[in-house]
Amino acid sequence: MHSPLLDRLFSNITTTPSAERAQYLQLADGILRLIKQGKLRPEQKLPGSRELATLLNLNRITINRALEELQIQGWLESFVGKGTFVSAHIPEHEPVALHNTSARNAGKKAGFDIPARDYLDRAPTLINTKLHLDDGFPDPRLAPLQELYRAYRSQLTRSGLYHNFGSYSQPDGPLYYKTALSNYLNETRGLKTTARNILSVRGAVMGINLVCNGLLTPGDNVVSGIPGWGRAERNFIHAGAKHIGISVDEHGLVVDELRKICKRKKIRMVYVTPHHHYPTTVPLRIDRRLELLQLSYEYGFIIFEDDYDFDFHYRNRPLLPLASADEQGMVLYCGSFSKSFSPGFRMGYLAASENVIEHLSRVRILIDRQGDHMLDMAMGELLNSGTIQRYLRKTLSVYRDRRDHCCQLLQSELGDAVSFDTPEGGLTVWTTFAPGIVPGELARKALQKGLYISNGSAHQYPQYQTNSIRLGFASSTPEEMAASIAILKQLM
Numbered sequence: 174m175h176s177p178l179l180d181r182l183f184s185n186i187t188t189t190p191s192a193e194r195a196q197y198l199q200l201a202d203g204i205l206r207l208i209k210q211g212k213l214r215p216e217q218k219l220p221g222s223r224e225l226a227t228l229l230n231l232n233r234i235t236i237n238r239a240l241e242e243l244q245i246q247g248w249l250e251s252f253v254g255k256g257t258f259v260s261a262h263i264p265e266h267e268p269v270a271l272h273n274t275s276a277r278n279a280g281k282k283a284g285f286d287i288p289a290r291d292y293l294d295r296a297p298t299l300i301n302t303k304l305h306l307d308d309g310f311p312d313p314r315l316a317p318l319q320e321l322y323r324a325y326r327s328q329l330t331r332s333g334l335y336h337n338f339g340s341y342s343q344p345d346g347p348l349y350y351k352t353a354l355s356n357y358l359n360e361t362r363g364l365k366t367t368a369r370n371i372l373s374v375r376g377a378v379m380g381i382n383l384v385c386n387g388l389l390t391p392g393d394n395v396v397s398g399i400p401g402w403g404r405a406e407r408n409f410i411h412a413g414a415k416h417i418g419i420s421v422d423e424h425g426l427v428v429d430e431l432r433k434i435c436k437r438k439k440i441r442m443v444y445v446t447p448h449h450h451y452p453t454t455v456p457l458r459i460d461r462r463l464e465l466l467q468l469s470y471e472y473g474f475i476i477f478e479d480d481y482d483f484d485f486h487y488r489n490r491p492l493l494p495l496a497s498a499d500e501q502g503m504v505l506y507c508g509s510f511s512k513s514f515s516p517g518f519r520m521g522y523l524a525a526s527e528n529v530i531e532h533l534s535r536v537r538i539l540i541d542r543q544g545d546h547m548l549d550m551a552m553g554e555l556l557n558s559g560t561i562q563r564y565l566r567k568t569l570s571v572y573r574d575r576r577d578h579c580c581q582l583l584q585s586e587l588g589d590a591v592s593f594d595t596p597e598g599g600l601t602v603w604t605t606f607a608p609g610i611v612p613g614e615l616a617r618k619a620l621q622k623g624l625y626i627s628n629g630s631a632h633q634y635p636q637y638q639t640n641s642i643r644l645g646f647a648s649s650t651p652e653e654m655a656a657s658i659a660i661l662k663q664l665m
Contacts (some may be wrong), residue, residue, distance in 0.1 A: 180220070180228060182212055184228055186203030186204065186229065188200055197236075197239040204219075204240075208248055214259060215259050215261050215263045215265060216261045217258060217259045218257070219256065221257075222236040244257075248263070290411070292407045292411065302625045304625070304657045304660070305649065306625070306644040306649065307625065307627075307645040308601065309482070309512075309599060310515065310645055311568070312571075312648045312649075315564075315568050317561075324554040344534045344538050345371070345534040346543075347373075347549050350373060350546075350553035351373065353557050355370065357556050357562075358508075358522075358524060362493060362494050362506075363497035364524060370526065372525070372530045373520075374523055374537075375519035375545075376509050376511050377479055379521065381404075385412035386412060388441075388533075389414050389441060391413030393442070394414065394439060394441055395409040395414045396416075396417045397418060398425075398426045399418035400452055401451065409444075414441070419431055423594075424455065424457070425461055426450070426461060432464075441474055442475040443476050443477070445495075447465075447480075447494070448480050448492070451481070452603060454597075454602075456492065456597060463498075466498060466503070469501075470503065475504075476503055476504045476505070478494055478507065479507050482600060484512070484569070485512075487569070487573040488597045507523050507524075508521060509521035510552065512600070520548065576596065576646055579644070579646035583644075586658050587658065587665065590607050592607075600648075603643060608640070610640070612627070612629035613628040613629060613630065616629070622660050
């Protein structure tokens with residue numbers, strides 16, 4: 174017989190027949206805990222299966238399966254005629270007193286230090302209110318979700334599944350999708366691409382990150398407009414680059430400031446959102462576009478053109494992207510279908526010279542072996558069938574009406590409390606509040622009434638303070654918009 178102490182240890186192990194985890198695995202887990210806690214030591218002999226069955230009121234088959242499981246894992250070893258023992262190869266560790274710690278919940282806090290990075294984002298705010306004037310998201314209720322579902326499903330019912338999806342494929346995306354996308358960009362944006370100029374990415378953020386990892390080196394100077402998009406700026410900093418902010422006025426990026434900087438410093442890249450500057454929504458005027466391209470040729474810097482909402486321009490036809498006029502391969506053109514469908518669909522693309530795409534594809538493998546090729550193929554089908562083009566024509570009219578309705582409500586209901594210019598395009602109104610109205614406080618009170626708006630903190634800089642926020646109109650119906658602005662009126 175074994176000692177009463179050993180019997181007591183094993184008798185404390187409990188199993189539940191009705192649990193989802195098999196009883197023998199529950200028993201194995203209990204024995205393993207005793208080993209890890211040092212209560213069963215290396216080379217210690219365990220009670221026999223008959224004794225354990227009696228002690229735990231379990232079937233011997235269950236006991237033997239549990240012991241066998243631990244033997245397979247290397248925690249126990251068995252010798253014919255001798256019995257079962259805790260493995261002699263498990264090292265014994267004496268308890269070590271940890272300094273300046275209390276009982277630690279390892280599931281919540283690691284035992285090692287994490288380098289502080291002040292520039293890293295917290296997780297984006299989850300909008301779960303019924304009403305929202307957001308950052309400029311589309312309305313997924315208008316998206317061709319049924320068509321996308323059918324196109325996605327058809328990828329799984331066709332022949333050649335192994336050829337298409339049975340193994341790893343190209344990191345830049347499937348040829349079918351890249352060809353469809355290349356044709357689409359050439360037709361709608363005046364680009365001159367082939368499939369070899371396209372890299373499929375999971376949204377603009379991934380495109381920026383790949384470029385920062387693949388084309389920037391620590392110490393490089395990167396220029397963008399202030400106020401700008403913080404997530405892009407944090408990618409620059411994370412890559413070790415030096416971020417230089419320049420002014421944005423009613424005509425977009427002040428390119429004259431960039432010229433002065435280029436005369437003093439070597440600039441590696443300029444990040445720009447020329448169609449509708451983020452966050453102010455102003456377009457980059459044509460003369461500044463041409464000057465920016467010329468400076469790129471003269472000083473050799475990359476232009477990263479983030480064209481996040483090209484498809485939504487209401488007054489007249491939008492100016493074509495910088496990339497359409499680039500004759501020397503200086504522009505990296507980035508876009509996304511997330512603004513067309515919803516942020517939940519991570520579908521984006523980079524268009525650039527072939528050698529850039531080849532290089533960034535190799536960089537992409539380091540963090541993401543490849544994208545969702547089935548989703549890419551489904552999107553290629555929607556592009557080739559004209560579904561995307563028809564959808565965008567329909568939503569352009571809807572979003573124009575919602576923009577007009579939003580601006581009319583802001584003017585009639587909020588009056589002198591706000592000022593804004595009706596945007597020529599995009600999905601938001603850049604709205605400035607009167608002095609004394611603090612966006613952060615307004616956002617907090619609105620949230621209590623079921624309305625989400627930005628608190629404006631994302632648009633503040635040491636050298637730039639504003640009382641403005643983006644009020645997104647596209648994702649709200651006219652009725653929802655009226656209810657939202659009624660709440661703002663009540664609070665102000």
